[in-house]
Amino acid sequence: xxxxxxxxxxxxxxxxxxxxxxxxxxxxxxxxxxxxxxxxxxxxxxxxxxxxxxxxxxxxxxxxxxxxxxxxxxxxxxxxxxxxxxxxxxxxxxxxxxxxxxxxxxxxxxxxxxxxxxxxxxxxxxxxxxxxxxxxxxxxxxxxxxxxxxxxxxxxxxxxxxxxxxxxxxxxxxxxxxxxxxxxxxxxxxxxxxxxxxxxxxxxxxxxxxxxxx
Numbered sequence: 001x002x003x004x005x006x007x008x009x010x011x012x013x014x015x016x017x018x019x020x021x022x023x024x025x026x027x028x029x030x031x032x033x034x035x036x037x038x039x040x041x042x043x044x045x046x047x048x049x050x051x052x053x054x055x056x057x058x059x060x061x062x063x064x065x066x067x068x069x070x071x072x073x074x075x076x077x078x079x080x081x082x083x084x085x086x087x088x089x090x091x092x093x094x095x096x097x098x099x100x101x102x103x104x105x106x107x108x109x110x111x112x113x114x115x116x117x118x119x120x121x122x123x124x125x126x127x128x129x130x131x132x133x134x135x136x137x138x139x140x141x142x143x144x145x146x147x148x149x150x151x152x153x154x155x156x157x158x159x160x161x162x163x164x165x166x167x168x169x170x171x172x173x174x175x176x177x178x179x180x181x182x183x184x185x186x187x188x189x190x191x192x193x194x195x196x197x198x199x200x201x202x203x204x205x206x207x208x209x210x211x212x213x214x
Contacts, residue, residue, distance in 0.1 A: 001043070001066070001067045001068075001069075002043050002044065002045050002066045002067065002068040002069075003037070003042040003043045003044060003068065003069055003070065003135060003139055004034075004037055004042055004043070004044045004045075004068060004069070004070040004071075004072060004131070004135055005044075005045050005046075005047065005062075005063070005066055005068035005070070005071045005072070006030045006033060006034055006044065006045070006046045006047070006071075006072045006073075006074075007030075007046075007047050007048075007049065007059075007071060007072065007073045007074065007086055008027045008030060008046075008047070008048040008049060008050055008051070008074050008079075009049055009050070009073060009074065009075070009079040009082040009083040009085075009086050010049040010050050010053075010054065010055075010079070010082050011050050011078065011079065011082070012078065012079070012081070012082065024187065024188045024189045024192075025187050025188070025189045025190065025192040026048065026051075026177075026179065026182040026184065026187055026190060026192070027048060027074060027182075028177045028192065028194050029074060029103075029127065030046050030048075030072075030074055030177075031046070031177025031178050031179060031181065031182065032127075032128050032174055032175075032177045032194075033072065033127050033128055033131050034046055034177070034178040034181055035174070035175040035176060035177055035178040036128045036129070036131070036132050036174065036175065037131065037132055037135055038175075038178060039175055040132050040135070040136065042135050042139070044178070044181070045066060045068075045181060046178070046181040046182060047059065047062060048182060048183060048186070049086070050079075051182075051183055051186040051187060052183060052186065056085060056086070056089050059086065059089055060089050060092070060093050063089070063090055063093045063094070063097075064093055064094075067094075068097060069097065069098065069138065069139060070097070070098045070100060070134065070135060070138060070139075071086075071087070071090045071097055071098070071099050071100065072100045072101075072102065072123075072127075072131060073086050073087055073099065073100070073101045073102075074101075074102060074103045075101050075102065075103040075105050075106045075113075076103050076104055076105050077104070077105045080105045080106070083101060083103075083106075084116055084118065084119070087099045087101065087116070087118040087119050088118040090118070091117075091118045098120050098121065098134075098138060099118060099119055099120045099121070100120065100121045100122075100123060100131065100134060101113060101119050101121070101122050101123070102122065102123035102124075102127045102130075102131075104207040104211050106122045106123075106124075107122075107123075107124045107125055107207075107211060108207070108210070110122040110124060110152035110161065111152060111159050111161070113152075114152060114153070114154055114159050115159075120153060120154060121134065121145065121151050121152070121153040121154075122151065122152045122153070123150060123151055124150050124151065124152060124164065124165075125150060125164070125165065125167070125211055125212070126150070126165070126167060126168055126197075126212070128168065128174060129150075129165060129168070130148065130149070130150040130151060130165055133148050133149075134148060134151070145162075146160075146162075147162065148162060149162055149163050149164065149165035149166075150162065150163075150164060150165030167197075167212060168197075171194075171196070171197065177194075197212040198211070198212030199212075
């Protein structure tokens with residue numbers, strides 16, 4: 001039984017056919033979230049469906065086997081529709097699992113995302129501290145998410161947006177990403193680093209500045 005299962009959704013089918021040339025590196029965002037949860041004493045696993053070329057049926061079997069209490073799903077614009085399918089698959093296997101979605105796309109479309117009943121919580125912007133607090137509340141306390149900063153969630157049929165969580169000022173305070181949870185042999189460039197967040201530029205087509213600040 002796993003406390004938290006973190007999932008990178010598959011790529012859209014037309015792109016997935018060329019995935020060997022696209023999937024360059026591990027999704028380190030999930031790795032950072034995983035390492036923070038592990039440091040807190042939670043059991044965590046990661047499934048990179050894109051790298052493993054995993055179907056939804058295969059993923060459903062993984063969920064059944066691992067019995068996670070929380071499933072966290074990364075969602076960028078490219079993978080958003082598949083992320084919703086992943087959440088739907090989780091709920092079909094076990095409706096009691098808490099489905100949490102994070103990433104740039106859902107950060108800015110949190111309420112729209114929560115109109116999909118298979119998504120329980122949206123984590124806005126950085127996920128390390130927020131996911132750790134969600135896990136702590138759900139698995140060790142009373143499950144109340146009412147004052148967890150940086151989330152939008154559904155309560156009694158209403159969509160609630162909690163206040164923003166301050167950005168992490170010192171990235172060196174974070175543990176290294178849990179690379180051991182990735183299938184490193186499936187990436188063209190497995191040894192990548194994230195040395196900063198945000199961007200000083202304000203390009204209107206890019207989410208980096210709005211996501212992390214410039």
